[in-house]
Amino acid sequence: xxxxxxxxxxxxxxxxxxxxxxxxxxxxxxxxxxxxxxxxxxxxxxxxxxxxxxxxxxxxxxxxxxxxxxxxxxxxxxxxxxxxxxxxxxxxxxxxxxxxxxxxxxxxxxxxxxxxxxxxxxxxxxxxxxxxxxxxxxxxxxxxxxxxxxxxxxxxxxxxxxxxxxxxxxxxxxxxxxxxxxxxxxxxxxxxxxxxxxxxxxxxxxxxxxxxxxxxxxxxxxxxxxxxxxxxxxxxxxxxxxxxxxxxxxxxxxxxxxxxxxxxxxxxxxxxxxxxxxxxxxxxxxxxxxxxxxxxxxxxxxxxxxxxxxxxxxxxxxxxxxxxxxxxxxxxxxxxxxxxxxxxxxxxxxxxxxxxxxxxxxxxxxxxxxxxxxxxxxxxxxxxxxxxxxxxxxxxxxxxxxxxxxxxxxxxxxxxxxxxxxxxxxxxxxxxxxxxxxxxxxxxxxxxxxxxxxxxxxxxxxxxxxxxxxxxxxxxxxxxxxxxxxxxxxxxxxxxxxxxxxxxxxxxxxxxxxxxxxxxxxxxxxxxxxxxxxxxxxxxxxxxxxxxxxxxxxxxxxxxxxxxxxxxxxxxxxxxxxxxxxxxxxxxxxxxxxxxxxxxxxxxxxxxxxxxxxxxxxxxxxxxxxxxxxxxx
Amino acid sequence: xxxxxxxxxxxxxxxxxxxxxxxxxxxxxxxxxxxxxxxxxxxxxxxxxxxxxxxxxxxxxxxxxxxxxxxxxxxxxxxxxxxxxxxxxxxxxxxxxxxxxxxxxxxxxxxxxxxxxxxxxxxxxxxxxxxxxxxxxxxxxxxxxxxxxxxxxxxxxxxxxxxxxxxxxxxxxxxxxxxxxxxxxxxxxxxxxxxxxxxxxxxxxxxxxxxxxxxxxxxxxxxxxxxxxxxxxxxxxxxxxxxxxxxxxxxxxxxxxxxxxxxxxxxxxxxx
Numbered sequence: 001x002x003x004x005x006x007x008x009x010x011x012x013x014x015x016x017x018x019x020x021x022x023x024x025x026x027x028x029x030x031x032x033x034x035x036x037x038x039x040x041x042x043x044x045x046x047x048x049x050x051x052x053x054x055x056x057x058x059x060x061x062x063x064x065x066x067x068x069x070x071x072x073x074x075x076x077x078x079x080x081x082x083x084x085x086x087x088x089x090x091x092x093x094x095x096x097x098x099x100x101x102x103x104x105x106x107x108x109x110x111x112x113x114x115x116x117x118x119x120x121x122x123x124x125x126x127x128x129x130x131x132x133x134x135x136x137x138x139x140x141x142x143x144x145x146x147x148x149x150x151x152x153x154x155x156x157x158x159x160x161x162x163x164x165x166x167x168x169x170x171x172x173x174x175x176x177x178x179x180x181x182x183x184x185x186x187x188x189x190x191x192x193x194x195x196x197x198x199x200x201x202x203x204x205x206x207x208x209x210x211x212x213x214x215x216x217x218x219x220x221x222x223x224x225x226x227x228x229x230x231x232x233x234x235x236x237x238x239x240x241x242x243x244x245x246x247x248x249x250x251x252x253x254x255x256x257x258x259x260x261x262x263x264x265x266x267x268x269x270x271x272x273x274x275x276x277x278x279x280x281x282x283x284x285x286x287x288x289x290x291x292x293x294x295x296x297x298x299x300x301x302x303x304x305x306x307x308x309x310x311x312x313x314x315x316x317x318x319x320x321x322x323x324x325x326x327x328x329x330x331x332x333x334x335x336x337x338x339x340x341x342x343x344x345x346x347x348x349x350x351x352x353x354x355x356x357x358x359x360x361x362x363x364x365x366x367x368x369x370x371x372x373x374x375x376x377x378x379x380x381x382x383x384x385x386x387x388x389x390x391x392x393x394x395x396x397x398x399x400x401x402x403x404x405x406x407x408x409x410x411x412x413x414x415x416x417x418x419x420x421x422x423x424x425x426x427x428x429x430x431x432x433x434x435x436x437x438x439x440x441x442x443x444x445x446x447x448x449x450x451x452x453x454x455x456x457x458x459x460x461x462x463x464x465x466x467x468x469x470x471x472x473x474x475x476x477x478x479x480x481x482x483x484x485x486x487x488x489x490x491x492x493x494x495x496x497x498x499x500x501x502x503x504x505x506x507x508x509x510x511x512x513x514x515x516x517x518x519x520x521x522x523x524x525x526x527x528x529x530x531x532x533x534x535x536x537x538x539x540x541x542x543x544x545x546x547x548x549x550x551x552x553x554x555x556x557x558x559x560x561x562x563x564x565x566x567x568x569x570x571x572x573x574x575x576x577x578x579x580x581x582x583x584x585x586x587x588x589x590x591x592x593x594x595x596x597x598x599x600x601x602x603x604x605x606x607x608x609x610x611x612x613x614x615x616x617x618x619x620x621x622x623x624x625x626x627x628x629x630x631x632x633x
Numbered sequence: 634x635x636x637x638x639x640x641x642x643x644x645x646x647x648x649x650x651x652x653x654x655x656x657x658x659x660x661x662x663x664x665x666x667x668x669x670x671x672x673x674x675x676x677x678x679x680x681x682x683x684x685x686x687x688x689x690x691x692x693x694x695x696x697x698x699x700x701x702x703x704x705x706x707x708x709x710x711x712x713x714x715x716x717x718x719x720x721x722x723x724x725x726x727x728x729x730x731x732x733x734x735x736x737x738x739x740x741x742x743x744x745x746x747x748x749x750x751x752x753x754x755x756x757x758x759x760x761x762x763x764x765x766x767x768x769x770x771x772x773x774x775x776x777x778x779x780x781x782x783x784x785x786x787x788x789x790x791x792x793x794x795x796x797x798x799x800x801x802x803x804x805x806x807x808x809x810x811x812x813x814x815x816x817x818x819x820x821x822x823x824x825x826x827x828x829x830x831x832x833x834x835x836x837x838x839x840x841x842x843x844x845x846x847x848x849x850x851x852x853x854x855x856x857x858x859x860x861x862x863x864x865x866x867x868x869x870x871x872x873x874x875x876x877x878x879x880x881x882x883x884x885x886x887x888x889x890x891x892x893x894x895x896x897x898x899x900x901x902x903x904x905x
Contacts, residue, residue, distance in 0.1 A: 045809060046823070072879070095822060121705045122685060136727050161690075185875055450822075454807040466805035497807040502825030502847030506780075566780050566849045569805035 030181045032218015035189035035430040043475045044425035044442065048434060049450055050099035051078065051378040052257060052422050053199070053212050053295060053370035058175050060108040062374035063116065064146030066139055066390035069376035071102050071179045075186040075194055077377050086390040091377050094384060094503065095450070097421075098429055099193035102183060103212045106198045106227030107153070108162055110175035112146070125159040127152075143391045147404065154206035154329040156232075163231040172226050180219045187218075189430045198227035200256070204234040206329030208263035211239060212295070212370075216435040217252035224250050235274040240290045255439060259295035259372065261347070262303040262320065263328040266338030269347035269363055271354065279354055284362035293438050296344045296367040296445045296622055297420040299388050304588075304622055305345040308336055313527050314544070315511075315590060318620065319447070322415030330410050348625060349515040349523035352582045356517055366441025366482045366624030367586075369420025369448075380448035383557070385418035385597040392416075396605035399598035399613055414613040418597045419447040423621075425480065441482025444587075444623040451507070452499040455481040455587045457626040461493040463571045470495055481587075482624040487631035491577040496530060497569035498589045498621070506564025508533060508548035508590040508618060512572060516583035527588075530572045533565035550593045552616040557595040557603045559616075564592035579630060586625040590618045672710045674703055682706060740889035744881035751866060754873040757880075758864055765869045767861030768817040771832050774854040777806045778843065785850050789843035797840030797852060808848070814859060824848060833858070 055062040056074050068086045077083040080096030115128060116135050123129050134145035152158045180196060187194040195214050202209040215222045228242045236256075243254045261268035273279050296303050302319030310316040326333045340346045344367060351363030371378050374389035385394070392398045398413045423444045426437040437443060444453055454471065458478025465473050474495050479485060485492055498510050509532035515525045529545050532538055538546050551560040574585070599615040602608065609615065682702045686694045694702060722728045749757075758765045776792075776799065778785045792799045812820070817829035825847025835841045835855045843850040866873070 046819070049822075072875075076875075076879070096818075121702070121709050138726070185871060188871060452807045452823075467802050469810070470805065471807075471809070497805055499807050499848060502823065504847075561780075567777070567804060567806040569807075 029177055029219040029223020030184040031220040031223075032184055032431070033187055033189055035432065038190035038428050038430050038433075040427040040430075040433060042427070043472065044427055044437065044480075047452055048098040048193075048424045048426055048429055049095075050097050050101070050193070050422050050424065050434075051370045051373075051380075052101040052195075052197075052214060052368060053103050053259065053298065053372045054078075054100060054376070054378050055104055055199070055372070055374040056102060056179075056376045057113060058104040058110050058179060059199075059374060060105055060110075060112045061146050061150060062104075062376075062389060063112040064135060064142055064149060065374055066142055067375055068390070071182040071376075072186075074102055074376040074378070075100060075182065079186070079192055083377065085375060085377060085386060085393055087393045089386075089393060091379075091384075091386060093379070094381060096192075097378060099195065099424075099434055100378065101195040101197040101212065101214050102179065103197050103199040103214075104175075104179070104227075105201050106172070107201045107229050107231060108158075109172045109198070109227060111162055111171060112149075114171055125161060127159050128161065139391065151206075151329050151331070153201070154203050154331055158231075163229070169226060172229075176226055177223070180223065184219055187431070191429060193429055193431055193434055195431060195435075196222045200228055200230050200236075200239050202230045202233060202236060202239070203328070204267055206327040206331035207265045207267045208260045208328040209234075209236065209258070209267060210260060211236065211256040211258050211291070213239070213243070213254060213256050214435065214438070215246075215252060215254050216431055217250065218431070221250040221252040236287075236290075240286055243290055253435065253439075255293065255435070256291045257293045257295050257368070257438075258291055259298060259370070260300055260303070260328065261294070261342050261344065262301045262323050264342055265327040265332055265334055266341030269341045269343075269350055271341075271350055279358065279362065281358040281360045284354055284358055284360035287362040288360065288364050292365055292441055293443060293624075294344060294347075294365045294367055295370050295372075297369040297417070297447050298372040299416050299419060300372060301415070301417065302419065302447065303342065303344050305343045306339045308339050309343055309346050310525065310527075313525075315527075315588070315618070315620075318617065319417045319419065321614065322411040325410050330404065344622075345513065345515065345525060348584050348586075349517075349525060352515065352517045352584065353521070353523050356521060356582060361627075364627060366438070366443045367445045367622050368422035368424075368438070368443050369445035369622075370422050371420070380418055380421050382418045382448065382595060382597045383600050385600075388416050394601065394604070396601070396607045399601050399607075400610050412613075414596075414598045414609070417447065421446055421448060421450065423450070423453070441624040442480050444481060444621055446621040447619045449501040449504040449591060449619050449621075451501050451504075451589055451591070451621045453587060453589055453621050453623055454495065454497045455623045455626065456495040457483065457485050457492055457585065457628075458494075459485075459488045459490050459492060461495050461571050465495065466497075466569055466571060470497075479626060481626060483626050485626060485628045487579065487629065491579075492574055492585075492628060494572045494574075494585060494626070495569075496572060496587050497567075498587075499567045500564075500591075505559060505591045505594045505619070506533065506561045506566055507568050508564055508592050509545065510568045510570070511588045511590070513586050513588055514574065514576075514583060516578075516581045518581065526576070528572070531568045531570035533563065533568065548590075548592050550616075552593050552595050552599075554595060554599050554615045555603070557599040559592065559594045561592075582630065583628045584625040585628070587621075587623040589621040591620065593618050669714070672707060672714075674706060678706065679703065736889070736893075737886050740885045741882040744885045745878060747878070747881065749874060749877045749881075754870065754877060755866055757873055757877050758866065758869065762864055765864045765873065767864065767868075769829065769833065769861060770814045770816050770859040771820065771829065771855065772811075772813050772815075772857040772859075773832065774811050774856065775808065776803060776810070776852040777808050777848065778850040778852065779804050780849045781845050786843055789850055789852055792852060793840060793842070797854065799852075806848075814857075 054074055056071050057063045057067045057069055066086055073083045078097045078100040080093055082090055082092040085091045115132055123132050131145040134141035183194045183196055197214040200211045200213055225246050246254055258268060273283055301323035305316045306320055307317040347363045351361040355361035371380050375386045377386045379386045387393050401413050403413045404411050424434050424437045425442040426433040456474030456478040496510055498507055500507050510530050512528045512530050518524050532545055549563040551563055593616050595616050596614050598609055598613050683694055778789055820829045828846050831844050835853055837855050840852055840854045842852045844853050
């Protein structure tokens with residue numbers, strides 16, 4: 001008897017010991033570091049590269065998919081150090097990043113890991129037991145279990161114990177503080193910025209309404225809140241309330257970045273109020289105030305525009321294959337009427353139309369790219385792509401295999417893009433400087449390559465400006481990307497200047513995409529070719545240019561910079577400017593064709609790809625827009 | 634006494650032995666022999682079951698729920714012992730990996746919670762000073778000529794004969810004309826690998842080049858080079874501490890493995 005009494009106590013003692021050793025207690029928030037020693041330039045002098053969207057093993061699905069790397073490995077990798085991936089492959093970035101946001105899902109933060117490590121006898125719900133057993137049966141079972149969880153989340157059928165706020169809160173706080181400690185350790189003002197943040201995984205059915213939430217502050221403020229769970233919510237109002245409450249309580253700042261509008265089945269950029277009815281000015285103002293930036297490109301596809309919406313844009317439709325079939329979980333197929341609420345260019349146009357009616361533009365946002373990688377590895381380079389999650393790290397079969405996040409069919413490995421990164425024109429590499437640049441939309445997106453792009457709008461720029469110090473002139477006499485042009489006599493002029501990635505491909509062309517509301521109040525769009533390589537041999541005809549050419553050797557996954565140009569700059573005047581029309585202008589830079597990651601996989605593993613696989617494309621950069629608003633009549 | 638114990642208490646081997654003793658003590662209460670066919674569910678066991686239920690659901694179990702927990706406990710014990718008896722734990726990948734994870738967590742958790750002394754960090758820096766060394770910073774003027782072509786090289790040479798004055802305007806590019814005190818790594822991000830190394834070879838105070846980068850050709854007037862001073866711990870403290878912690882965890886894991894493995898004869902016979 002005494003023996004068994006000791007047995008039970010000892011069992012509890014062992015667990016307590018392991019818990020204590022592993023530092024599992026909720027602990028305390030870690031304060032942030034002082035950044036006051038970092039000298040800031042007068043105007044942004046250089047662009048900072050980063051990823052605002054990365055998942056580690058603390059994310060419920062990332063762990064289920066097999067990710068065993070935590071925030072520390074993620075940060076080391078982003079800083080350029082070698083890390084061993086969850087599947088045992090040595091991984092390293094060709095170039096470090098300047099900043100990183102670890103954005104683990106707030107919903108069930110750390111819960112898959114907790115479920116996996118729980119004693120089975122305490123798992124009462126049959127569904128949880130099923131997932132527990134599947135996860136323990138090996139990688140294939142773990143993948144299936146995670147797919148079922150994503151489906152259940154979409155369908156709102158997750159077990160209560162996973163979504164119960166009281167149970168989740170303690171676990172969340174413990175994981176949140178532990179992650180915060182690591183993030184603060186790696187935040188190195190002036191050299192590398194690690195932000196505190198999380199992903200708010202809002203769904204309406206299987207429709208993706210996810211947002212990444214990024215704090216400007218350190219643990220001394222952010223520690224006052226826990227990541228907000230999205231269970232039971234179908235509109236972002238609760239998130240905005242949470243953000244307001246945080247700012248009121250702490251004096252800090254926070255912003256939200258929606259992503260994968262392409263998987264929202266038309267719900268991300270609605271013309272109406274969520275749930276129907278005309279959008280109110282109050283709602284539009286709230287949305288614009290909380291969400292100054294949208295993620296336009298990432299691993300799960302590109303959301304610039306779709307050929308259905310932009311039939312006259314020969315470069316529309318980059319990275320839409322597979323994703324255009326339905327929503328995130330594929331529980332609802334897509335119909336063409338949904339596209340308009342899904343793509344960024346159309347959203348910018350809708351914003352003008354709503355502003356014409358309500359006086360407020362809800363969709364006046366800048367754009368960034370990020371990875372949404374679930375491997376803890378921020379990879380967006382075609383020759384070094386570690387996939388969406390740990391189940392699809394480099395292998396011989398991943399490019400052609402069906403790869404669905406939900407349990408249903410429809411998408412294949414090659415539909416996933418090695419994309420993208422966030423480029424930020426900031427005055428220095430600190431949380432405050434980078435955050436403020438995002439808040440004023442002085443940011444742009446690329447599908448991976450690190451192209452430098454400047455964009456200024458004003459009223460008196462001339463080609464002669466390019467011979468002088470046009471960057472300071474741009475700031476002094478105009479506004480940078482993300483800015484507003486107020487009414488003025490004359491017509492607007494734009495300085496645009498793009499430079500290739502120093503270790504990447506040459507540029508094909510620089511385009512300006514204009515959207516406006518016409519006299520009848522209808523929205524319109526047009527793509528202007530502004531400056532391009534080989535102008536002596538490539539002449540505009542009917543607004544179109546001959547293609548730049550193609551040097552891609554798919555079999556060897558190579559290309560040559562024998563075509564294109566390393567740098568393209570111009571001053572451009574809108575030839576169709578109408579002072580009475582609301583308009584926006586953004587820049588799209590296209591590279592010459594280069595091989596895509598499936599071509600590198602085929603070379604590396606000596607495998608054959610199917611005929612439909614994407615093997616080469618023209619990667620691109622999208623800037624935030626500059627808006628023109630007529631004087632009130 | 635304290636003087637005697639102090640160094641001993643900081644000794645990792647002592648920590649390991651204490652942790653090992655704790656595990657041994659914990660495990661020793663369990664039926665040592667799975668052949669023990671008597672399963673006793675006594676008050677402490679029931680109390681522990683109820684307590685863990687309460688911790689999960691924030692309410693004590695109802696009578697029928699407690700019965701369920703006990704039934705489950707018994708079922709677990711019956712199957713656990715029977716499975717061990719049948720040797721089902723052998724060659725089970727999940728069991729193997731779980732046991733290994735627990736051993737590794739025990740080995741590394743202490744290192745992860747520890748705080749290194751400045752002396753330990755200084756030693757780490759001294760061992761790999763190149764890793765922590767600051768980088769050279771360069772101040773220079775730069776004219777970008779475009780792609781690396783024979784025509785642009787000729788343009789550069791002609792300009793250099795005129796003291797850096799170009800015959801015709803060069804294409805605009807989003808590159809500053811003056812780089813002030815820029816570190817080698819930041820220059821690498823802007824110009825591509827090897828650019829700082831090329832700068833280091835240029836003469837001071839005069840236009841020279843052309844220097845090729847990942848972007849094309851440049852004329853350069855190097856104005857100043859600031860060499861890195863000796864590494865100061867205060868400047869690299871966090872990085873060194875992060876490295877120390879990661880290395881301590883890895884070496885604790887490795888050391889434990891070597892220690893445990895020493896108790897085994899390992900015979901490897903590869904198939905021919």
